[in-house]
Amino acid sequence: MRTLFSGASARAEEQLRDHYSIELIDQKIREADANLRAAKLGLASLIQRERSEERQVEAITGRITELTVRAKAAxxxxxxxxxxxxxxxxxDMENELTRRRETVARLEARILQLxxxxxxxxxxxxxxxxxxxxARAVRREQSIQKRLSRHLGGASAMDEADMLIARVLGQDDPFEQGEILNQIDRELDHRGIGERMSDAGFGPKGRSTAADVLDRLKGK
Structure with missing residues (x-):
């Protein structure tokens, strides 16, 4: 049961993520922007401290130079x-200068890394x-496609229309069916035999044919 509940919870979470994916993307980007701003502030603080240490190094170096000249004079x-x-x-100043230069070197390495x-x-x-x-463009395209599918009735409506058209076109011709029925009736009451014998030239003809008309026109 725990496995089933865990699976259902995971599926629900995935569905929620899919539904609010754009909002989640925007939120994560805002969080990344906030972290970047914090990192920039940290970098600016390190650079400021490095500059302060460098100024101290320059000041101490200047005092050492000046005091060395005075010591030689004394x-x-x-x-x-x-x-x-x-x-x-x-x-003492040389020792302090060494420590400050080490601090500047550490700050430079940290600044480069950050x-x-x-x-x-x-x-x-x-x-x-x-x-x-x-992602927003794709989501808009998907939304438009969904609305278009709803307006068109979906693919199932189109398929149903195709089947109805095929059914109408495939129905039997009632006129042809009537002709076939008449022919069957003539065969059943033997009327068709006389007509076929008449057409073959046996006995008087019961109906005019195109051959008769042509013979008459030719003067036969």
Missing amino acids: IAAGRDDMAAQAAQAIA RQSVETANRRIIDLKQGAVS
Whole structure:
């Protein structure tokens, strides 16, 4: 029973899908568009973060360059204490610079991956929208064909009309049937024998024939 109920439920679901297929297609496309917009927002956020990290890298690189010049000047002036402080600051900034460059590299890889996914999803949605247009056109054609079939009475009405025509054309000719009946009656009461003997030239002729008329016209 569970198997039967499951089968009936599956068939009902398929029929429902077929009936509302266009609406379901449009809904799925809307959901795909929403997911694509979310992915675009995520991509924009990653790009924004990457740009911020790159600006930080540029700023730190500039400070390291500037502080290196000052440290060299302090060493030249014999101020090793200040040079040591500058060296410590430069080391800290170099460590930070390394971490930020690693972050930028990870962001670049993630952005490239997400950008490819967004482009692929965008192409698929374009294909889906074109497919939806084709599906709606096919559904309209099917609807028109159904209405046309209803107006024409369907194929069964045409078949029935063909059978009626064939039946009328196939009926026996009543005139021919009457002639056959008269001939049968003449044979039954022996009237036909005299007519056939008359036509053969035995005894007087009971009726005029085309041969008689031609003989008379020729003066025989």
